[in-house]
Amino acid sequence: MSTAGKVIKCKAAVLWEPHKPFTIEDIEVAPPKAHEVRIKMVATGVCRSDDHAVSGSLFTPLPAVLGHEGAGIVESIGEGVTCVKPGDKVIPLFSPQCGKCRICKHPESNLCCQTKNLTQPKGALLDGTSRFSCRGKPIHHFISTSTFSQYTVVDDIAVAKIDAAAPLDKVCLIGCGFSTGYGSAVQVAKVTPGSTCAVFGLGGVGLSVIIGCKAAGAARIIAVDINKDRFAKAKTVGATDCVDPRDFEKPIEEVLSDMIDGGVDFCFEVTGNTEAVGAALGSCHKDHGVCVTVGALASFTSTLSIRSHLFFSGRILKGSILGGWKTKEEIPKLVSDYMAKKFNIDPLITHTLTLSEANEAVQLMKSGQCIRCVLLL
Structure with missing residues (x-):
């Protein structure tokens, strides 16, 4: 019926x-009005924004x-x-x-x-x-x-x-x-073939960024997280290196700069942590590096504190919504x-x-x- x-x-x-x-x-769902659609939902992912x-x-x-x-x-x-x-x-x-x-x-x-x-x-x-x-x-x-x-x-x-x-x-x-992470790499950052990338945060969105970087032809993709249990999955989807910042005495941006001869071409901040944005930007090469903050930060009222010298040369900081x-x-x-x-x-x-x-x-x-x-x- x-x-x-x-x-x-x-x-x-x-x-x-x-x-x-x-x-x-038990709820009641009214019929759609003009220019509306009623949908029988089959599946839904649980996202960090729901918890926010x-x-x-x-x-x-x-x-x-x-x-x-x-x-x-x-x-x-x-x-x-x-x-x-x-x-x-x-x-x-x-x-x-x-x-x-x-x-x-x-x-x-x-x-x-x-x-x-x-x-x-x-x-x-x-x-x-x-x-x-x-x-x-x-x-x-x-x-x-x-x-x-x-x-x-x-x-x-x-x-x-x-x-x-x-x-x-x-x-x-x-x-x-997936669209948020994948699109941040291929649509927003426009990752180039042969480039180097770093991804901060290896949840579902961060792993989707890695998939996008790989699809775009990046030569080296460094996955950064303090949860080492996620490293195996990161390598499965395309990461070439995995780094836990706690394993080093110096800041992660210096670690990545040493690994990639001056910093990566593209860096993605996917933790939602405002303090990590400065580190991600600092991990980019000073002359041409592009840093993308992916999705929402912990709060729309959050304030970023980034040292001005990071913009002295040619770094770019971009935001991304839904890739x-x-x-x-x-x-x-x-x-x-x-x-x-x-x-x-x-x-x-x-x-x-x-x-x-x-x-x-x-x-x-x-x-x-x-x-x-x-x-x-």
């Missing part, structure tokens, strides 16, 4: 208060259904939706693309100005309202997606149709973590590239759990015991 036009009751992981665990609730929302360092109105790295199947569409139809496999986009604004039209920009959910989250769809309710109360959305639910509703500028054959429990990572991809156009292409075996994201998934185990997934991530945990919905 069709559910189109009807309220759907389903399970979701709801965050009622900051610093508290999720509770698995739990801790309050990434503000979002509560109570809310979190999650932003998912994949699913279109259940129904609202009036005026032409980009997808029921039955299509899709990835919700936490960075939408309207295709009309100044940012969408700029070749180097990808943070559409039609929504400010990342920097000024209102916890709602574009019309200012929510499609979620629980215990008779409205529940907020999270950065255009809310994938920790068996069903979600998104604006049609925040959904991308993907290859019908794609395994959703794998390509869900392309919704955030620089224009999402509606390029997320489907990334899925197609995965299907064509141009890269492999499967090694990034170390744990597969269920929605009821969402809190366990967060703890696995925070403890460093997993690279990426995927929840099956």
